[in-house]
Each structure stands twice: as structure tokens, then as C-alpha cells.
Amino acid sequence: HPNSDYDLDTPIPTSASGLRQGLTSYGDAHFSLFLRKVFIKALGYSEDALSRPIIGIVNTYSSFNPCHANIPQLIEAVKRGVQLNGGLAIDFPTISIHESFSSPTSMFLRNLMSMDTEEMVKAQPCDAVVLIGGCDKTTPAQLMGGISANKPIVHLVTGPMMPGSHKGVRIGACTDCRNNWASFRAGTIDLEDISAINEELAPTAGTCGVMGTASTMACILAALGMMPFKGATAPAVSSARLRIAEETGKLAVQAAATKLKPQQLLTRESFLNAITVLQAIGGSTNAVVHLLAIIGRHPDIAGTITLDTIDEIGRKTPLLVDLKPSGQNYMNDFHNSGGMLALLRRLKPLLHLNAMTVSGRTLGEEIESTPLIPVPQDSPTMCIQPFEKPLYDASSLVVLRGNLAPGSAVMKASASKDRRLLRHKGRAVVFANSADLAMRIDDPNLEVEADSILVLQNIGPVGNPGMPEAGLIPIPRKLAEKGVQDMLRLSDGRMSGTAGGTICLHISPESADPDSVLGIVRTGDIIECDVEQRLLHLELSDEEIQKRIESRKQESGPIGKAAQQNTRGYRGLYMRSVNQAHEGADFDFLTAAGPS
Ligand code: FES
Numbered sequence: 231h232p233n234s235d236y237d238l239d240t241p242i243p244t245s246a247s248g249l250r251q252g253l254t255s256y257g258d259a260h261f262s263l264f265l266r267k268v269f270i271k272a273l274g275y276s277e278d279a280l281s282r283p284i285i286g287i288v289n290t291y292s293s294f295n296p297c298h299a300n301i302p303q304l305i306e307a308v309k310r311g312v313q314l315n316g317g318l319a320i321d322f323p324t325i326s327i328h329e330s331f332s333s334p335t336s337m338f339l340r341n342l343m344s345m346d347t348e349e350m351v352k353a354q355p356c357d358a359v360v361l362i363g364g365c366d367k368t369t370p371a372q373l374m375g376g377i378s379a380n381k382p383i384v385h386l387v388t389g390p391m392m393p394g395s396h397k398g399v400r401i402g403a404c405t406d407c408r409n410n411w412a413s414f415r416a417g418t419i420d421l422e423d424i425s426a427i428n429e430e431l432a433p434t435a436g437t438c439g440v441m442g443t444a445s446t447m448a449c450i451l452a453a454l455g456m457m458p459f460k461g462a463t464a465p466a467v468s469s470a471r472l473r474i475a476e477e478t479g480k481l482a483v484q485a486a487a488t489k490l491k492p493q494q495l496l497t498r499e500s501f502l503n504a505i506t507v508l509q510a511i512g513g514s515t516n517a518v519v520h521l522l523a524i525i526g527r528h529p530d531i532a533g534t535i536t537l538d539t540i541d542e543i544g545r546k547t548p549l550l551v552d553l554k555p556s557g558q559n560y561m562n563d564f565h566n567s568g569g570m571l572a573l574l575r576r577l578k579p580l581l582h583l584n585a586m587t588v589s590g591r592t593l594g595e596e597i598e599s600t601p602l603i604p605v606p607q608d609s610p611t612m613c614i615q616p617f618e619k620p621l622y623d624a625s626s627l628v629v630l631r632g633n634l635a636p637g638s639a640v641m642k643a644s645a646s647k648d649r650r651l652l653r654h655k656g657r658a659v660v661f662a663n664s665a666d667l668a669m670r671i672d673d674p675n676l677e678v679e680a681d682s683i684l685v686l687q688n689i690g691p692v693g694n695p696g697m698p699e700a701g702l703i704p705i706p707r708k709l710a711e712k713g714v715q716d717m718l719r720l721s722d723g724r725m726s727g728t729a730g731g732t733i734c735l736h737i738s739p740e741s742a743d744p745d746s747v748l749g750i751v752r753t754g755d756i757i758e759c760d761v762e763q764r765l766l767h768l769e770l771s772d773e774e775i776q777k778r779i780e781s782r783k784q785e786s787g788p789i790g791k792a793a794q795q796n797t798r799g800y801r802g803l804y805m806r807s808v809n810q811a812h813e814g815a816d817f818d819f820l821t822a823a824g825p826s
């Protein structure tokens with residue numbers, strides 16, 4: 231066996247090849263295998279069962295995770311697929327992360343989950359592994375860990391939830407969570423309505439039913455060739471989802487035979503395809519961070535694809551999928567429109583069709599050979615636009631730079647609610663951190679106008695571990711009540727993929743970095759943002775900026791990483807090791823390059 235440290239072919243009469251992987255030797259490899267068999271037999275497996283390729287199934291079920299509520303049925307269906315095709319399926323747990331039950335933030339735990347996944351996949355004797363995830367941070371964590379472990383893997387996502395309904399209007403997590411909450415804040419809907427809406431926003435198991443991070447990552451996994459096309463969109467509660475799970479089991483048995491590992495399978499072209507899809511679906515800004523972290527794990531590709539690549543691809547990629555928050559529809563509409571297969575067919579001129587997929591066929595071969603029943607363009611459920619009639623011409627996600635963001639900043643321009651703000655100059659209203667924001671944003675005496683620029687500092691990877699999704703700064707109540715729905719907002723944090731507005735995120739270096747420019751912005755400063763020019767500019771001279779940076783260093787003492795040398799536990803590890811958003815907010819020691 232390729233992963234075996236020893237030639238174990240003769241002394242022990244067994245054909246259980248999978249069991250030979252990564253044997254701990256106790257100083258005697260044959261005894262180790264003998265012992266391993268003693269214990270696996272305690273689970274009731276026969277020699278016959280153990281002679282099959284072993285397919286691990288990662289179980290991320292948790293009663294705290296509604297996005298993963300269907301995992302028990304999915305595991306059963308994957309096992310059926312594995313065993314009908316001659317493999318032995320063995321499931322094992324890794325941690326489960328849900329967006330709402332992961333204090334301080336789910337992003338804080340993503341790297342932990344990726345370590346858990348990598349180490350458990352490496353540690354246990356699997357010939358191939360099915361990674362079942364769904365909620366935002368779980369699929370990126372699994373792919374990061376899977377690439378680093380570099381055993382054959384196939385992804386299966388739990389699938390999107392169905393939309394609910396309120397007073398005859400479809401609603402769904404979580405774009406409508408935010409819209410309705412904003413209306414409640416503005417006083418246009420009452421307590422009775424908002425309570426009824428609360429019951430309907432997440433009416434079934436599964437991941438958020440719009441083009442948030444979970445859906446975006448699912449589409450990216452399909453574009454990368456890590457799972458079947460339909461796997462990206464079939465509803466969590468559909469029988470199609472279970473058939474996809476069964477097919478995933480079959481694919482994993484094939485992957486065990488071909489031994490196609492993610493570091494071989496995934497090439498630069500695979501990731502360029504993923505970025506094209508990201509732009510064409512109006513995907514989540516979080517996916518940008520995740521993709522950079524995933525790419526950073528790949529020894530041959532790390533560093534060759536950057537934010538500039540994402541911006542460049544955006545310039546030639548139209549937004550074709552009409553889903554909230556950039557558009558109007560829900561994931562089940564995308565599924566009923568033909569899903570990823572229909573989208574990839576339209577995007578063919580922009581794709582690298584020779585990229586490989588887990589099936590052992592190229593993306594082009596998969597697109598050609600998968601049957602598609604075409605949906606008429608004028609059908610009411612159709613939500614994929616033709617190439618000639620896009621929802622947004624190009625550059626759904628843009629990368630901004632300038633003296634305020636020398637590293638970079640990211641904006642989902644297609645989700646802007648007031649397009650005039652895409653080119654805007656105004657007076658900064660600065661909040662030092664989330665607590666300061668919470669305290670002052672609704673203060674009737676806050677000096678703020680509709681054309682002010684709201685700036686939130688210290689919600690970056692180190693400044694507020696996990697980079698919370700606080701980048702969607704609420705419109706000050708007094709302006710919301712006057713009907714203001716969008717303002718230009720800037721921060722070093724993230725925003726939910728389900729949110730919309732003219733929001734500039736992931737500014738680096740973050741405020742907690744002693745050399746950050748974002749960290750020295752003051753209320754009253756003038757800021758200019760020009761998306762067409764990809765510019766984020768602070769109207770201050772270089773000398774004044776340097777002067778403020780130096781005096782901040784002197785006044786504040788050590789900040790950021792330097793202040794974390796004695797912080798204990800995972801939090802300490804996180805704060806000392808996390809890299810910036812444009813590098814994926816991964817731990818430096820987990821990247822392919824290792825700590826710098
Ligand atoms: Fe899990 Fe949105 S909360 S996908």
C-alpha cells in the first residue's frame with residue numbers, strides 16, 4: 231500500500247490493505263497490524279469486510295447545528311453507495327460549527343475544524359474519505375484539511391433549506407432575516423409581524439437558502455470538481471439529496487481505486503474555474519477569504535493566485551445567477567433552473583475545461599456527458615440569465631486598494647443597494663470597535679448624514695478574533711427612519727454572504743496591526759471610494775498618516791499579535807498565528823509554506 235511504511239504482504243494472512251495505512255509500530259509493524267485487527271474486529275467486521283477499500287465518512291452532525299440536521303440520513307445513503315460498490319464505509323466524528331452557536335464567531339473555529347479534519351483523516355486508515363459539511367465555515371475547513379491531509383476525498387454538502395412564507399411573500403434565511411430586521415428597526419413592521427417572520431425564515435433543515443457563504447462554497451466545490459454538479463443545489467430535504475449522497479459513496483470507492491489525491495486533482499485551472507463561478511453567482515465575500523486559505527494549503531498553487539486574480543477574472547465574468555442578496559430568488563429556484571450544470575454550460579467560454587474532477591473525467595467531459603433538461607428562459611422559475619443579458623455586467627466582487635487599504639479590501643459591488651455610493655466621497659464617522667458601535671450608532675445626537683461614511687475599526691482577524699460578520703454596520707436609526715437604506719461602510723471585518731449594501735470589507739492591514747492606516751482614521755477625515763478605479767483613499771498626506779501611526783504606537787504600547795504572547799489556549803494560538811484576510815486568515819503554521 232502506498233501509505234504503508236512497511237512491506238506487510240507476507241507474514242500476516244490478510245488482504246485488509248486499508249488497515250495498513252499509517253500503522254503505529256510499537257516497534258513491530260506486524261504486531262501493530264495484528265493489534266489493529268484485534269480492535270477493529272471488536273466492532274464486528276469480518277475478514278471479508280476488512281478486505282474492501284475503507285471509505286471514511288466524516289460526521290459533523292450536532293444537535294446544535296440545524297444546517298447539518300439531515301446528516302444521519304445522508305450517512306446512511308453514502309454507506310449504501312459505498313457498500314453497493316464494494317467498499318467498507320466507516321463514519322467518524324469531527325467538530326461541528328453552526329454560524330449562530332459558535333462564540334465568539336464561527337470563523338474563529340474554522341481553522342480548528344480544519345486541523346481536526348486534517349489530523350483525523352491522516353490518523354485513521356481510510357483509502358478515501360467523504361467529507362459531509364454544509365454550514366458556512368465547515369466546507370472550507372474540510373477542504374483546507376483535506377488538501378493538507380492529501381488522501382482521496384469527495385465532498386457532500388447537506389444542501390440548502392427551503393424558503394418559508396409570510397403573508398404571501400416567500401422569505402428565507404438569511405437575506406430576509408436582515409431585511410425584515412432593518413424594517414423592524416425603521417418601524418415599518420411591528421412586533422407581531424417580526425415574530426411571525428421569525429418562525430418562517432428557516433422552515434426546514436439545511437443551509438441558508440440564498441447565495442450566502444454556504445451556497446457559494448457548495449457551488450465552488452462543484453466547480454472544483456470535488457462533487458457532482460447537482461450536489462451544490464439539491465434541497466437538504468429532497469430525495470434528490472439522498473440519491474446524491476448514494477452517488478457520492480460510489481465516487482469515493484472509485485477515488486480509492488484511482489488514488490487521485492486533492493493536491494494532484496486540484497490545479498491552478500481548477501481554482502480559476504472556481505473564481506469564475508464565484509463571480510458569476512455573485513458569491514459571498516467570505517468565500518474570497520476561504521478560497522485564499524484553501525489555495526494557501528496547496529504546495530504547488532499557493533501564492534500564484536491572489537486577490538488580483540479574483541479581480542481580473544471578475545472584470546470578464548458577468549453575474550448570471552439571480553439569487554438574493556444580489557438578486558431575487560432562492561437556492562431551490564437555482565436548482566430548478568438546472569443548477570450548476572446549466573450555469574457551467576453558459577460559462578463554458580470562460581472555463582478551463584481540461585481541469586480534472588473526482589470522477590476521473592475532466593470538467594469539460596462532465597459538462598458534456600451529464601444530461602440536462604433545459605428550462606425555457608421565460609419560465610417563472612428560471613433564475614440563470616443568458617450570457618448576453620446578465621444581471622450585472624461584470625465585477626460582482628471587486629478588490630480595492632489605496633492608502634487606506636495598502637494590503638487590499640473587498641466589496642460585493644453587485645449587492646450595493648444604492649449604486650451612487652460606488653463612487654463616493656464623504657466625511658468619516660468612526661467607531662473604535664463593536665462595543666463603541668453598539669453604544670453610539672442609534673444615539674440621536676450622533677453627527678451623521680446620509681452621505682457620511684461609517685467606519686468600524688478593530689474587527690479584523692487579530693483585533694476581534696475570528697473577524698466577526700459585523701461589517702454590515704446598521705444604518706443609524708435616525709437615518710433609517712427617514713428612509714435611508716444604504717450608506718458606504720468600511721471595516722476590517724467580514725459580512726454575512728446573505729447581506730447586501732455598499733460595504734467595503736477585509737481592509738488590510740487591519741486596525742490591530744501597528745502600521746494600519748485604517749487604525750488611525752478619525753471622525754471628520756475625508757474618504758473617497760471609487761469602485762470603477764478600484765480606489766479606497768484617505769485624504770491625508772503621507773506625512774500626516776505616518777505621524778499618526780507613530781504617535782499611536784507610542785501611546786498604545788504593544789497591540790495586535792505583539793500583545794498576545796501570554797494569552798493561553800486556542801485563543802492565544804489563534805491570535806499569534808492567524809494571517810491577514812488577503813492570505814485567508816489561516817494559521818501561518820498550517821499553510822503550505824509554513825510560518826514565515
Ligand atoms: Fe448555516 Fe447559514 S447558518 S448556512
Ligand code: MG
Pocket residue numbers: 329366442443444726727728
Ligand atoms: Mg453566513
